[in-house]
Amino acid sequence: MDIYIIALTIIGFAALAMAWVPTLLEKSFLSYPILFLALGAIIYLLPLDLPLPDPLWHEAYAVHLTELSVIISLMGTGLKIRRKFSWHNWKIPFLLVSVTMLLSIGILAALGW
Secondary structure (H helix, E strand, O other), X not given: OOHHHHHHHHHXXXXXXXXXXXXXXXXXXXXHHHHHHHHHHHHHHOOOOOOOOOOOOOHHHXXXXXXXXXXXXXXXXXXXXXXXXXXXXXXXXXXHHHHHHHHHHHXXXXXXX
């Protein structure tokens, strides 16, 4: 089976589980990022012939996975914002997106360079 199809299937199941797992783990001591981290480690222990998670050797995979992670994170955060549209209600999210996010991107780009 094509490795791309396997990777997309795993990412699809993870994205679907992100909607249900937080409610299932509400009364548990586990957080869902820890659960996904453990699940990812277990999946990499299976003989699925997945690419090594080494960003130096597989730069294209690292770029695509970070892009996908940012898109999913921003989408999930955007869906959680339940505010009526007014400057007073959207002042903090606007500052986070405009100032904090741009500063973080600039600082990380400078550090990476």
